[in-house]
Amino acid sequence: MKMRTPSLLLTALLTLPVVAGGQLYRYTNAEGNVVIDDRIPSEFVNQGYEILNQRGKVVEVVPPRRTAEEALEVARAQEAEREARERDRNLLLRYSTVEDIEAARDRALQELEIRIRILESNRNTLSQSLASYQSEAADAERRGESAGDSLLEEIGNLQQELASNEQRIVSRRAELDEVSASYARDIARFEEILDLVKLRQQKERGEL
Template sequence: MIAARVLLPLVLCWSGLFAIQANAQSIYYRYPGPDGSVVIDSSVPPNAVPRGYDIIRLDGTVVKTVAPKMSDEERKAHELEFGVEEARAAADEKTRKWDESLLLRYSNVQDIDVAKKRAINDIKVRISILKSNLSIIKQQVYSNQGEAAELERRGLAVPSELVDTLASLRREITTTEQHITSRQEELEEVANNYERDKRRFADLQGQVDLRRNYYAKPKK
């Protein structure tokens, strides 16, 4: 009885070892041969690895698949295709967020017209202020230039402070003119963006109306 108790764990242990060995031996590799045939073996030769292979069990079930190594041309084509898909997905996501924003901000096309008018008026006010500032600066330049000219007619040297002031005012004129140009470009861009929003919102409204009409029809 004691011997049986001692032998039973040993038998179970040996059985487990045999099962592990059997499982290890039941893994095979299936890969294409150089002539296109299918080879099943206990290992994959190094020259066959680039062609790809499957790790399979004895019953044929696939444990893992290792894809064939791509050529440079195939890799470039794959990267290009992946890049196109990625760009398409990014564009779709951008459109989705745009649609959500439009539907959250506006109830109808008239709301977009109101927002457009408000934004354009705000930019026009800024342009008007810049033009007013530009006119004041130019008047200062004309005044200082007249003062400098009068000193030169009298044979007197123009003070360096006056020369520096004129140079600073001219730089300010250039900067202000650039700001005016930027605001005018912004005005056109904002107007175009609102018109684009109107067209997209109208499309979305059309889609909603189509669905509403479809589900409102009595089903035969």
């Protein structure tokens, strides 16, 4: 009679170490070979292993231990995922349609544009005042007179105020672009969520 070759599982079971009342461990050694033993060398513990009962059945899987860098990367990914879910939740709470987002965007942009126009009006007023004081100082110099400390101080103050006002205009214009881009992202994500909901409903109805 022809003898059958034992299966790999049977071979593994037949070669299990005999441990009275204990448990077995299956791990991969440095050569890449799978080892089953009643203990694990310390250098292989961190790479993960399986705990077997006396019948060779897996009763627990111990995953590899992460390095500090890997743990930090996982934590960052989990935090990013949590923040993304929270943004989606807030998006759905605040808006019902894409048109709602567009209306909110238009209101926010209009408010910023009004602020920019006010700043630009202030710039014109400051520029006119500065030009007037500078003309007065130039007239004094042409007469061979000193412009006076108070006049020079006023010119300096106006120049600083004008520069500060100009910086606020630049900041508001940058904010205008940022707000516009932020709402564009919200609209794109809201449309993605709607598509996902529609796809899920189609699957539930058996249309896909």
